[in-house]
Amino acid sequence: MSWTVPLTDVVVAEEDVEAVLACYRDGWLTMGPRTQELERRFAELVGVQHAVAVSSGTAALHLALLAAGIGPGDEVLVPALTFVAGAAAVRACGGVPVLVDSVGPHDPNLDPQDAAARVTARTRAILPTHFMGYACDLAAVRALADEHGLRVVEDCAQAVLARDADGARVGSRSDAGCFSFFSKKQLCVGEGGMVTTDDEALAAKVRSLRSHAMTSVTWDRHRGHAESYDILDVGFNYRLDEPRAALGLSRLGRLEADLDRRRAMTQAYRQALAGLDGVLVPWDDDALVERATHFCFAVLLEDLATRDRVREELAARGIQTTWYPALTMFSGYADAGSRPRAETIAARHTALPLSSSFGAREVDLVVGALREILA
Known part of the structure; x- marks a missing residue:
């Protein structure tokens, strides 16, 4: 159907096209220097030490939860009103998503009081969403997490560069923030995502798991920084490729x-x-x-x-x-x-x-x- 006013619109500027074409002309298509530059600039914008690019927002959630230690039988508090990716990522870790009600019509985000009532001896983390681009009550979420020794992994997929009530960027003050670059998102490259954190060990774990838990990646070996690799864990192919990183870099400036x-x-x-x-x-x-x-x-x-x-x-x-x-x-x-x-x-x-x-x-x-x- 041809809409008079579609739900949203994606405008690909000529500079975006040229950035992607330059990547194809260079001939390096898998994760490499453009991905690294996108990570550097995104970390700077959010205000964190580490940003790790991945293939989707769902991949970001999955890897952040794994790196935070979520495993079989662990319960994770997840909003009942959010996209399914967060709950699915918990299940992909072997965990159990425990659905938390919304505050109400004036604030559809996760209700910290309902979350507190659902904490059990098996609860290990909270996965709050900043629904529709509005930061949830992160102060209350962090207070609950501190009280019970829980990890906090923020679902920032719909809220890139949003600020919480204290003025901090979402994804900058918890164990990890997870972003999506899907086509409907504010920073869209088609498919892609990012994990942000100040936790060096968590960032290292995400970097490892996104590429089969290899001790070196193709770009390292291409530059002569490594001759081979070891496999340290069960990892995944959650890499972001260079053309999409190029598109992300081009759009990031706007x-x-x-x-x-x-x-x-x-x-x-x-x-x-x-x-x-x-x-x-x-x-x-x-x-x-x-x-x-x-x-x-x-x-x-x-x-x-x-x-x-x-x-x-x-x-x-x-x-x-x-x-x-x-x-x-x-x-x-x-x-x-x-x-x-x-x-x-x-x-x-x-x-x-x-x-x-x-x-x-x-x-x-x-x-x-x-x-x-x-x-």
């Missing part, structure tokens, strides 16, 4: 300006929807909006039936939307039991179009259509 445009569009949405009956905008606080990096823009409607009707009528007008299920709604996680606040938010919300390439025209079209539908 990232903060892109985020500013997303923030401006979010503010325009908020102003245009203020006072509209039947519409609740979560995270309704100017300071939160300034700290967030706006993966998407969500509104909550009266109920499931209204949400579905609105989405259907917006689609008929060429406006694309989406919504994010609670994990308890999936067959593979149904045995976790109900998480009522997360399920209510999932049933009531829809994400409206948002992109750094959109502006006043798209806001006016979407809000005008929404007002007509709800009139």
